[in-house]
Amino acid sequence: MGFTRRDLLKFTGGTAAGLVFTPVPWNLLRDTAVLSENWPGIPRPADGEIRTRYTTCTLCPAGCGVRARCVGDQPVSLAGVTGHPASRGVLCPAGLVGHHLAFCRNRAAEPLANGKPVEIEYALSAVSTAIAACGPHESVAILDPRPGRAASLIYRRFLAGLPNAVHCAPPDAQPYGRFSIDLENTRAIVSFGVPVLDGWLSPGRVLANRGHFQLIQVEPAYSRTASLADLWVPVLPGSEDAFAAAVIRALQGDTSDPRAANVAPILTRSKPAIAVGAGAAAGALNAALANIGRPGGFLPRRDFTPAIDIATLPDGSIRILLIEEGAGAGPIPWDLLRRKLVPRNSVVVALTPWLDGCAQHADYVIPAPMYLESLDEAPTPAGSTVAGFSLSPALLPGPPKLIPPAEFVLRLAHDSAAYPDVLKQRVAAIKKDGRGAVFTFPDGKSTRVSDVVSTGDLWKTMLGGAVWLDDPLTPSSTGFPARPVETVDSPAPTPEYPLVLIAADSTPPHGSPLMSKLYRESGLRRSTNAAIMHPDTGRGHGLADGCRAIVKSPADAYTVQAIFDPAVMPGVIEMAMVGQAPSPANIRRA
Amino acid sequence: MTATPKPARYGMAIDLDRCTGCGACMIACAVENNVPPARPDANPRTGITWMRVYQISNGAPFPDNRAAFIPILCQQCGNETPCAAVCPQEAVEVDPATGIVDQMPQRCLGCRYCMAACPYHARYFNWWDPQWPSGMEKTLNPDVATRMRGVVEKCNFCHGRLHAARARAAVEGRHELRSGEYMPACVEACPAAAIVFGDLADPASEVARLARGGGSFRILERLGTEPKIYYRTARPWVRQAAAQPRKEPAHA
Numbered sequence: 001m002g003f004t005r006r007d008l009l010k011f012t013g014g015t016a017a018g019l020v021f022t023p024v025p026w027n028l029l030r031d032t033a034v035l036s037e038n039w040p041g042i043p044r045p046a047d048g049e050i051r052t053r054y055t056t057c058t059l060c061p062a063g064c065g066v067r068a069r070c071v072g073d074q075p076v077s078l079a080g081v082t083g084h085p086a087s088r089g090v091l092c093p094a095g096l097v098g099h100h101l102a103f104c105r106n107r108a109a110e111p112l113a114n115g116k117p118v119e120i121e122y123a124l125s126a127v128s129t130a131i132a133a134c135g136p137h138e139s140v141a142i143l144d145p146r147p148g149r150a151a152s153l154i155y156r157r158f159l160a161g162l163p164n165a166v167h168c169a170p171p172d173a174q175p176y177g178r179f180s181i182d183l184e185n186t187r188a189i190v191s192f193g194v195p196v197l198d199g200w201l202s203p204g205r206v207l208a209n210r211g212h213f214q215l216i217q218v219e220p221a222y223s224r225t226a227s228l229a230d231l232w233v234p235v236l237p238g239s240e241d242a243f244a245a246a247v248i249r250a251l252q253g254d255t256s257d258p259r260a261a262n263v264a265p266i267l268t269r270s271k272p273a274i275a276v277g278a279g280a281a282a283g284a285l286n287a288a289l290a291n292i293g294r295p296g297g298f299l300p301r302r303d304f305t306p307a308i309d310i311a312t313l314p315d316g317s318i319r320i321l322l323i324e325e326g327a328g329a330g331p332i333p334w335d336l337l338r339r340k341l342v343p344r345n346s347v348v349v350a351l352t353p354w355l356d357g358c359a360q361h362a363d364y365v366i367p368a369p370m371y372l373e374s375l376d377e378a379p380t381p382a383g384s385t386v387a388g389f390s391l392s393p394a395l396l397p398g399p400p401k402l403i404p405p406a407e408f409v410l411r412l413a414h415d416s417a418a419y420p421d422v423l424k425q426r427v428a429a430i431k432k433d434g435r436g437a438v439f440t441f442p443d444g445k446s447t448r449v450s451d452v453v454s455t456g457d458l459w460k461t462m463l464g465g466a467v468w469l470d471d472p473l474t475p476s477s478t479g480f481p482a483r484p485v486e487t488v489d490s491p492a493p494t495p496e497y498p499l500v501l502i503a504a505d506s507t508p509p510h511g512s513p514l515m516s517k518l519y520r521e522s523g524l525r526r527s528t529n530a531a532i533m534h535p536d537t538g539r540g541h542g543l544a545d546g547c548r549a550i551v552k553s554p555a556d557a558y559t560v561q562a563i564f565d566p567a568v569m570p571g572v573i574e575m576a577m578v579g580q581a582p583s584p585a586n587i588r589r590a
Numbered sequence: 591m592t593a594t595p596k597p598a599r600y601g602m603a604i605d606l607d608r609c610t611g612c613g614a615c616m617i618a619c620a621v622e623n624n625v626p627p628a629r630p631d632a633n634p635r636t637g638i639t640w641m642r643v644y645q646i647s648n649g650a651p652f653p654d655n656r657a658a659f660i661p662i663l664c665q666q667c668g669n670e671t672p673c674a675a676v677c678p679q680e681a682v683e684v685d686p687a688t689g690i691v692d693q694m695p696q697r698c699l700g701c702r703y704c705m706a707a708c709p710y711h712a713r714y715f716n717w718w719d720p721q722w723p724s725g726m727e728k729t730l731n732p733d734v735a736t737r738m739r740g741v742v743e744k745c746n747f748c749h750g751r752l753h754a755a756r757a758r759a760a761v762e763g764r765h766e767l768r769s770g771e772y773m774p775a776c777v778e779a780c781p782a783a784a785i786v787f788g789d790l791a792d793p794a795s796e797v798a799r800l801a802r803g804g805g806s807f808r809i810l811e812r813l814g815t816e817p818k819i820y821y822r823t824a825r826p827w828v829r830q831a832a833a834q835p836r837k838e839p840a841h842a
Contacts, residue, residue: 045736077731078621103724227657513723514621516637569653
């Protein structure tokens with residue numbers, strides 16, 4: 001009996017089929033899979049000495065202390081500094097990945113003039129010439145996102161030498177003037193749409209104090225803060241002032257508005273109480289609560305540097321506008337800025353690390369270092385009742401053609417000083433005054449400034465990671481701004497625009513690619529392409545759940561996905577916005 | 591003679607009434623464990639988040655609606671661990687010394703049986719090779735290896751940190767870790783201090799005390815998988831929601 005070709009095939013096929021039912025192929029797969037882990041396409045982490053370095057976050061005004069774990073000189077993770085008096089050991093999600101910003105796309109890496117690369121000397125000369133050509137009724141303005149820094153002092157010195165010059169700030173940069181909130185002693189907060197538990201002031205400080213204040217959230221959307229508030233009062237968009245007036249009446253004994261009557265006893269029981277938020281509503285309620293200049297309310301601090309709100313400048317008055325944009329800056333309302341520029345021959349200079357912000361509208365782009373790429377400063381932490389100052393030492397090397405905004409202005413002013421020299425002057429002034437204490441990050445200890453031996457020692461301490469906090473001032477109510485913030489314009493629905501569009505979540509304009517975890521990969525934060533509405537609202541406008549739609553407002557139009565959610569106030573559309581919420585919107589089927 | 595360390599049973603107690611849904615835990619986890627950013631075409635089904643915070647709702651219409659945030663990570667099942675039971679590659683292992691359910695991507699075949707078996711949807715598949723923007727590879731954590739396309743990964747309570755803590759203890763001649771010496775990245779990053787981590791086997795530990803305390807519960811407890819993640823809330827509707835199987839969002 002011979003062994004035919006057919007037998008061979010049958011044997012081979014049978015063996016192959018049989019092998020599947022034995023552990024052999026599986027063990028082979030298991031034991032060889034490890035080889036594929038090392039193929040060249042998989043990035044490998046760098047190796048090196050692990051070190052800890054300290055700095056201060058400058059992405060937002062909170063000024064949180066940062067502990068960086070570095071491999072060699074490269075930060076690989078950031079964390080908060082335990083015991084930091086302002087940030088209490090906490091970093092927000094954006095701060096945790098601040099070391100990734102340097103690797104983001106859309107970075108400004110070289111000076112541009114009308115979109116074309118130029119040398120920095122060319123840009124300096126062109127801007128100087130433009131400033132010299134300014135007419136008698138035209139002004140030079142610097143838009144300073146955080147007045148009160150040493151950089152702001154440089155701007156003011158430069159502008160002081162020009163005939164028509166304005167040091168201005170974005171509309172919401174100084175909401176309470178030289179006053180800040182004494183959160184540690186507050187027992188109740190009435191918030192008119194402020195995200196108190198979602199990034200307000202310094203998140204660590206707010207959450208550390210959360211246990212001892214009642215939170216009443218007044219806003220139409222059921223936001224993160226509303227979901228964690230002790231009481232959520234959903235009001236119609238634009239009716240905040242009326243509700244505040246009703247609460248004031250309820251405090252005086254008039255209980256005709258049942259919702260206000262619910263709020264008033266909480267404020268009476270939990271004193272001191274404060275009101276925060278946009279508009280005159282909060283201002284009027286604060287006056288009624290008599291909390292200005294009192295512990296638990298709004299307290300003054302020393303270092304306030306006033307800057308003019310750019311919204312208050314006359315339209316068509318600025319010829320040369322220098323805009324400083326930070327690495328973590330929110331969007332600058334370009335429509336507002338454009339109105340302030342002279343109609344013809346205006347010059348806009350963007351001092352920015354980004355190409356996709358105000359640089360899009362600028363004649364000259366001066367590339368600024370990204371966060372952690374150069375020595376920077378963090379002034380008084382947002383909401384702190386005492387003045388403060390930190391240095392933010394560089395942890396990363398930056399591309400060669402970057403120039404800090406303050407350095408650019410110094411060169412424009414033909415000032416021989418360098419930006420670090422001005423920072424040293426600030427530290428020297430702190431040492432000379434001798435007030436307050438320095439909290440050092442590495443050892444978590446506080447030392448009185450008067451106990452620091454010399455200015456050089458103080459500078460060295462600050463460079464190693466430290467925050468200086470002033471002594472508190474005697475409480476006083478003098479100088480509290482009458483209207484803390486401009487009222488948000490939210491007119492009533494009209495036949496043309498029957499719905500109200502509100503910003504229910506904020507989307508940062510820039511961030512680490514890892515922020516995709518919160519947006520696209522999990523849906524924890526809403527993305528800008530979703531419009532959430534009550535099912536009745538959507539159906540009333542001919543929409544189906546999940547369909548594409550166009551949301552149109554007088555200012556803009558957005559192509560979005562309509563999502564029905566019965567939890568949304570009828571007649572309202574909630575959208576995540578990069579900028580401010582547009583006013584009443586129209587909606588139609590896409 | 592070398593002393594054998596007492597077996598630990600690491601677990602967490604998460605206070606849902608403190609969680610603000612900020613997502614700092616998700617970001618810290620991704621940084622610590624070298625989880626790559628999403629590809630442009632990624633979505634909640636294909637994204638990788640070892641810890642994912644979900645927003646849950648009581649289902650009531652406006653204005654009676656209420657919401658809560660619930661962080662879901664590998665529940666570190668202590669009984670009949672479903673993923674370990676189904677893995678044909680022995681790529682999932684419950685460490686008897688720590689109680690941590692470990693995933694070995696080197697062994698993983700990518701069959702995704704474990705994903706199907708996991709009642710908590712806490713396992714993630716690498717649909718693509720990991721990619722970081724140019725230069726950002728320098729920011730990877732040297733204590734954690736990156737994973738390739740085609741393997742499953744999940745939370746391992748920051749195993750790199752456990753090894754580092756053990757190495758520090760060994761240098762000091764200790765066999766056991768001190769309380770708080772080892773802490774996953776999410777616990778460290780939570781601004782609300784909503785997550786408490788520790789050894790559930792130590793009755794004196796904070797996490798054990800919270801796990802025993804009133805208002806504490808585990809997700810899908812009726813399955814009997816003995817998760818080591820405990821949740822706490824004073825809101826009854828949140829507890830009820832946690833007992834239900836997760837529904838896929840309509841617009842994922």
